[in-house]
Amino acid sequence: MSNVxxxxxxxxxAEPFAKKLGIxxxxxxxxxxxxxxxxxxEHENIFGYAHGGAIFALIDAAFELASNxxxxxxxxxxxxxxxxxxxxxxxxxxAEAREINTTRKTGLYEIKVRNQHEKLVASCSALVYRTDRxxxx
Numbered sequence: 001m002s003n004v005x006x007x008x009x010x011x012x013x014a015e016p017f018a019k020k021l022g023i024x025x026x027x028x029x030x031x032x033x034x035x036x037x038x039x040x041x042e043h044e045n046i047f048g049y050a051h052g053g054a055i056f057a058l059i060d061a062a063f064e065l066a067s068n069x070x071x072x073x074x075x076x077x078x079x080x081x082x083x084x085x086x087x088x089x090x091x092x093x094x095a096e097a098r099e100i101n102t103t104r105k106t107g108l109y110e111i112k113v114r115n116q117h118e119k120l121v122a123s124c125s126a127l128v129y130r131t132d133r134x135x136x137x
Contacts (some may be wrong), residue, residue, distance in 0.1 A: 004071040004135055005029065012017035012065060021054065023061050031099030035064035039091045050087035050110040050121075058095045058123045059124045067107050067128040071135045074107060081124045092116040097126075105130050 005028055007077050012018060021043070027034040035058060037043075043054040059081060067074040087093055093113055100108040111124040 005069060006134055008065055012061075017057070018061055021057055023058055025065065026094070028069060030064055030069050031066060031102075033062045033069065034094060034098045035062045035065070036092060036094045039087050039093060040061065040088050041089060044089060048088065049091070050089075050091065052081075052083060055083065055087065055093065055113060055122050056081060058093055059097075059113060059122065059126075061096035062097035062111050063109055063124070063126045063128075066099060066109055066111075067126075068135060070102075071097050073131045073133040073135055077106070077127045077129050079124055079126040081122055083122045084120050087115055093121060096108060102130070 009025060009028060021037060022040065023035050023037045026036050038056045039050045043050050045051040093115055095111055095113045097109050097111045101108050107128045107130055109126045111126060112120060113122040115121055
């Protein structure tokens with residue numbers, strides 16, 4: 001399984017979208033991922049807060065890693081996000097994805113985004129479809 005984790009880490013480090021947003025991988029293990037992003041000017045919405053899309057991208061990065069960490073290619077079916085408090089430029093946001101339940105074909109994940117003061121910024125419940133493809137053949 002460590003081979004799967006290492007491959008995911010390598011792929012994530014090379015992912016152009018994550019690089020563009022400044023999303024960094026902090027921790028990855030089976031069913032779990034922790035990623036981080038510092039809110040920059042280009043992440044802001046018209047009110048000067050972190051854009052919901054930027055926060056969603058951080059959530060999705062954690063979800064992508066946690067849900068594929070068992071070596072089965074998994075794709076999102078649904079994501080329900082609740083934004084609880086704003087983030088602003090300079091805030092360091094961490095998204096932590098935890099596996100709640102898996103079946104042969106689905107996986108349920110909970111993702112929490114917190115700022116550097118541990119304040120909850122967003123919460124997400126997300127479901128994946130687990131394909132028949134292995135990440136590593």
